[in-house]
Amino acid sequence: MYVLIIEDNPDIIANLYGYLEPLGYTLDVARNGNAGISCATGSFHDAIVLDLSLPGMDGVEVCRALRREYRLATPILMLTARDTVHDKLTGFEVGADDYLVKPYSLPELDARLKALIRRARNEHVQAVLTFGDLRLDTGTGQVTRAGQPLDLTPTGYKILTALMHAAPALMPRAVLEREVWGDNPPNSDALRTHIHTLRQVLDKPFPYPMLLTLPGTGYRLTDIDET
Structure with missing residues (x-):
């Protein structure tokens, strides 16, 4: 499974690599919104893990651009410390497929990623x-x-x-x-x-x-x- 991580926190990036790579994931990383868009649109990924609080262009803007401007259908899992209903609804409105609030458990992140990828692939079966x-x-x-x-x-x-x-x-x-x-x-x-x-x-x-x-x-x- 090929996953793009768009995240600027080096500790979080290290934790994701340390946990997901031994499970068989192949990971790319982008540390800001512009780099994330470039990487997401320039190469194939099964899913994207997108932090909401990014320097410059935040996760909402990145997600909106990927969906509306680039028409990218790759499943997007948003990571954020913002846990209000309004924040979650905003994420879904711009095209996020799932939402995980920090602090989160890595096994739950893995399970949610696999569910998103499985759902996307199942949708393709009859498409x-x-x-x-x-x-x-x-x-x-x-x-x-x-x-x-x-x-x-x-x-x-x-x-x-x-x-x-x-x-x-x-x-x-x-x-x-x-x-x-x-x-x-x-x-x-x-x-x-x-x-x-x-x-x-x-x-x-x-x-x-x-x-x-x-x-x-x-x-x-x-x-x-x-x-």
Whole structure:
């Protein structure tokens, strides 16, 4: 599970790393609001832990920007010392999915994160995913671009599904491999081969490419012509 922590308190960051990493979490950290937005929109995460009291841009502003400006659907768990009903309602109104008041127990934080991630993934099971002129029906397995059916391989379908969940954010290569093959990714350069095959179907017949490679980093989808 890939989680972004947006928090400026070094002691809290250390506690989260010390507790969550041994449980199998892979963590990124941003220490202010602007860095948090950049990290959240620039790479894929299963969930975001967002402190409400940040220097400069506070957590409410960060959450509002991620939801309204960047249309990011990643589950957000807010951490805060503010425990009034008004504060909680404000957090939910700007797009937070859950709210945990300091001081909190780390096992409860873990449980809430897992519940948010599980809920988000379950929502995807019956969802029709759309991005630009791409449409992927996870119920029927049908994929179209600009209304034209795409004939994908099973691995190509998995890759495209993972990229659409993250879009328009970058999905690092290691994360994409884990989404497709779990904890046993192939040792060969299989991902590059499957990406090439996917491009032939997804991009070649159309006016501009949607699947972009950031060399040495990962892959992402775009819904505009960036060539």
